[in-house]
Amino acid sequence: MREIDKAKALADIVEIRSQIAAGTAFRGYGPVAIAFTALLGLGVAAAQSLWPIVPSPAAFIIEWMATAVVCGTVIRIEMQGRSRRLHSGLADAMINQAIEHFLPATAASFFLPVLFLRFIPDAVWMVPGLWQIFVSVGIFASARTLPRWMVLTGGWYFVTGFGCLLLGSATHALSPWMMGLPFFVGQAMMAAILYHWSGDADGED
DSSP: OHHHHHHHHHHHHHHHHHHHHHTSOOOOOOHHHHHHHHHHHHHHHHHHHHOOSSOSHHHHHHHHHHHHHHHHHHHHHHHHHHHHHHTGGGHHHHHHHHHHHHHHHHHHHHHHHHHHHHHOGGGGGGHHHHHHHHHHHHHHHHGGGSOTTHHHHHHHHHHHHHHHHHHHHHHOOOOHHHHHHHHHHHHHHHHHHHHHHHHHHHHHO
């Protein structure tokens, strides 16, 4: 019975931490990592435009997926450090919650391009616009625990995503700038919001 009671107590503690985390503003995202992703996205778009080593839809998708992995890794590293410093005992719960918010959009961003390449390659031109819409969905899913101005970034990606779909429908061409420019502006906007917000928040500690 004692082991059962201990297990139940631990489960209750985890549940309480999860509930507290759900109502706490997440301060793990840092402006430095987000600004880096903005510059990286712009650099990848410029490289694809100037040096199209393998000008194929598969190469386009793979290069941007690799960019997303690098961006996610950089954000995750900074998130870990900031969460440990700013959320202390709630750090793990806050990080898990942040990942859960973005997980459906992240999964769709990976599997849909693979599906297009495998079964409907003529539709690959839609990927940049759909990726931006998925980012928008992830941001809005996290909006409750982010600065209120972050909805502007979510709105930006939503509008540019549909804009890229409309523009791309005319030529069905994959343009690096349709991915790079909206991503650069969106991430720069996010970094600016986080810089202002984290500066205010850190000043209160």
